[in-house]
Amino acid sequence: MAIIESDLLGRPSPLRLQALPVATTLLGSCVNLLPFISTAPVLPPFGLLVALGWRLLRPELWAAWVALPLGLADDLITGTAPGSAMTLWTIAFLGIDMVDARPMWRDYWLDWWIATIAILFCSFGQWAFGYFVAGGGALWPIIPPTILAIFCFPPIARLCAALDRWRLAK
Amino acid sequence: MAPPRHRDRGFSRRIQYGLFFGYVAAGMGVVAGLALVLIARFDPVAFEGIRGLALDATTPFSAATRPIVRGGSSVAGDIGDYFNAASENRTLRAQLAVARRELIQARVLAFENARLKRTLKLVGDQTQPIAAARIVGSNLSGTRRFATLAAGGADGVAPGQPVRAADGLVGRIAEVGMHASRIVLLTDGGSAVPLRVVRTGEAALGEGRGEGAMEIHSTVVGGPGFRRGDLLVTSGVGGVYPADMPVAVVTGTSGEIATARPLAEPAKLDFALVLPQAPVPPPVAPPAGRKR
Numbered sequence: 502m503a504i505i506e507s508d509l510l511g512r513p514s515p516l517r518l519q520a521l522p523v524a525t526t527l528l529g530s531c532v533n534l535l536p537f538i539s540t541a542p543v544l545p546p547f548g549l550l551v552a553l554g555w556r557l558l559r560p561e562l563w564a565a566w567v568a569l570p571l572g573l574a575d576d577l578i579t580g581t582a583p584g585s586a587m588t589l590w591t592i593a594f595l596g597i598d599m600v601d602a603r604p605m606w607r608d609y610w611l612d613w614w615i616a617t618i619a620i621l622f623c624s625f626g627q628w629a630f631g632y633f634v635a636g637g638g639a640l641w642p643i644i645p646p647t648i649l650a651i652f653c654f655p656p657i658a659r660l661c662a663a664l665d666r667w668r669l670a671k
Numbered sequence: 672m673a674p675p676r677h678r679d680r681g682f683s684r685r686i687q688y689g690l691f692f693g694y695v696a697a698g699m700g701v702v703a704g705l706a707l708v709l710i711a712r713f714d715p716v717a718f719e720g721i722r723g724l725a726l727d728a729t730t731p732f733s734a735a736t737r738p739i740v741r742g743g744s745s746v747a748g749d750i751g752d753y754f755n756a757a758s759e760n761r762t763l764r765a766q767l768a769v770a771r772r773e774l775i776q777a778r779v780l781a782f783e784n785a786r787l788k789r790t791l792k793l794v795g796d797q798t799q800p801i802a803a804a805r806i807v808g809s810n811l812s813g814t815r816r817f818a819t820l821a822a823g824g825a826d827g828v829a830p831g832q833p834v835r836a837a838d839g840l841v842g843r844i845a846e847v848g849m850h851a852s853r854i855v856l857l858t859d860g861g862s863a864v865p866l867r868v869v870r871t872g873e874a875a876l877g878e879g880r881g882e883g884a885m886e887i888h889s890t891v892v893g894g895p896g897f898r899r900g901d902l903l904v905t906s907g908v909g910g911v912y913p914a915d916m917p918v919a920v921v922t923g924t925s926g927e928i929a930t931a932r933p934l935a936e937p938a939k940l941d942f943a944l945v946l947p948q949a950p951v952p953p954p955v956a957p958p959a960g961r962k963r
Binding site: 531584592643 | 812
């Protein structure tokens, strides 16, 4: 644990500063590995939610390209076609960058709106990629987990904020 | 709250270039991602190595925690069983008596069947399973319906092989790691199985819809159609799936299309058998003399 502790000047270690957001995003993707077996999608995409939580909380933390490896890892962990989450997450991050470039007032509700649009884009994009790669599959089964994901975002953002406080703590 | 100023380029050339190259990298990454998806579409077994590696790396987590979850979910059922013991006992006794009679009948039929096949010199399609393994997890989110099997390339499992459980067909192997593999369940949108209705012998095609049910299409125009409760078995047409394996029960019909529930419920599965792929018939030769 020494490596993630603060140094003598009280600065958090660079590893903790950089690795914690990445590690929690990967853990979010790994929620999919819980040993329940289902015939319909039941869980929201936690990896995406955690990534959006960090991105909206700390805009300066990640450049847009960080979504590429994170999305690829999510693809490999969840077994979707490699490249699908990679593409969608990066487009979502670029979109958030474009929103950030506009000088406008930002608050909690606006962040939730941005996250909602990103979640909708990634969910329906995943469905479209799945349809393209494997063919078939109805659209409606993904609607309940998508709605759940939208309502899961505020608690996940809270979790990211709590982790961020520990991340930056002396 | 005022707008965040983190993307303010300022006058620093270094920061400006850094931001610019970040966006270039992201844009190129998006193009590369789309290329990966295209490759996955037209060459499904591409990236098998890296996907298998990821599968091997993530499966132990599911495998280790699966018994805990299974134990937890069966407790409620066990308590209920305790209170209904007497009435359930009576029902089960009655069912057992019926089943015993039917079993004797079935044994007689199986013997007769074997004898008839011998006289016809039909080649037996008795196949030995390649591997028997535990199903340890499944996709809980996303649009594809996969399950993870704790057997992989080291056990002789290869993509395309059918997987069955005691109750019936489960699906087909999609990708293989060293010690784990991914099964495309029957309910996945990319799954299609040639079927036969036991009652009428009508040929049908069962397609997954991405949720808990299958959609059954008749492949015969003006056939007898489906009825609720019809049993569907594999027809063995086109190879891959061996013939006469129980698959699903029709739960509802609307015109020519029926909905069916797979007999092997993945949530209750413990073990599954990987069977060798039934030989695929050679493609039909194009008509002679046809100009291209």
